Amino acid sequence: MSVVSPLPKQTPGADGAATQILGGARGGMDRRIEVAPWKKYVKPAGAGAVTLLVLIIAYAMFATGSGRTVKVESGTVTLAPVAHGAFEDFVPIRGRVTPLKTVYLDAMEGGRVEKVYVEDGADVKAGDVIVDLSNTSLQLEVLQRETEVAQQTNNMRSLELQLERSRLDNSRDLVEAEYQIQRLTRNLDRRRKLFAGGNASESDLQSVEDEFIYQKRKHAVLTESQRNTIKLQETQLVQIKETVGRLQQNLGIARVNLESLKVRAPVDGRLTAFNPEVGQSLTKGERLGQVDDPAHRKIAADVDEFYLSRVAVGQTATIAFGREDYDLRVAKTYPQVRDGNFVVDLVFTGNEPADMRRGQTLQLKLTLGDPTDALLIPDGAFFQDTGGSWLFVVAQDGKSALRRNVRLGRRNSRVIEVLDGLQAGEQVIVSPYSTFLDKDRLQITG
16 A cells, blocks of 8 residues: 655755755655755846846837937927918919010021121111122022023914914915805806806806815815814913913012012011121021010910929919019910920010010919818928828927828918828928938937
8 A cells, every 4th residue: 555645845954945855655765955046036037137128229229210210309390280271272483584476587598698787686677678698599590580481471472473373374265265155156156047048068067066165165174274273372372371470470489589688677676686797608597586576575484394284375373573563374385394394475464564674584473273271281391302192290299200191282382282191280390301201200309
């Protein structure tokens, strides 16, 4: 029969360490096991050390700005409130003063500059001779055209004379044939009466009849010949007249080209960009200058391509010049984009500033739509860094700011419309984000 030994119990040893005493039936087999006092603190101390290490690392990361959080001084960022207000849908643009109407002055024919009558910047009247050119080839061409016209005109006159002579000859032959027919008709009547009375032979009658038939046929042939000859000659005459007409037109064009060697002002205005020199050779179509309308001007403005779909003819704009505001409207848009901008022409709808100079640069405000009530934030440099897709929203205590995705709408030079992601009363950072584009949270100090 086995005896179940009791549970082991611990008794303090001589050195204060816990000693485990094994009891039982076999008391002589019991032995004492001592447990080191530091072992019972190992597990709690290890867990505490790990927690402390994690806290130290997190604090170090936060304090040095590593990871997704960074410290910023309050003086280095600009805060702005989110608030309701009236959004004025306009865009500021810069434009250059240009003449309302410009007529370009080109050389219609090439040639050598013989004489210059006016200087650049002079006021000219329509028809005033500005410069004289010479062109030997063009002068020879005009002489050749004149010779061709003279030859064809002589041919036409000769044909007309020939036609008239032929008509007269045919008319004379027809008169002769008609006379012979009349004579033979009377002679034939007499011969028939004589033959019937037995006073003329049959051969005499037959001879007269043959002569009569011959004259009748001759008259018919002459009539047909005259009709065909006149028809043919009239057709030739029409062709020659048409040829002469074309040659005269060509001669007229050549004479106009020759006259164009005297370059004249096309309209009244001010001559600009005009600098030909005596002896200079100009090619056909080469630009000599331009005549500007000095009394009326327009503004040629560059607009950011972002607004290409929103700018249309008829929209209004204003310009502050001196102490007055002047109204303009969009007269023309040029959809070609160059260097991120496209060009629009604006004309004044009322009075024009009297002191504007050509080429002067002015600031305008182009209205894109009517004012509307909207949730707004001030425009700032952050927009260039984020594209308006996100920004930092300041916490209520003002000590931190969190990154938040937003949806922004229309924009002018002062404010931006908020469509989603922000509420009225919140504050956002509108200064540049270039130093913390990869951060999620800012700790604002100072």
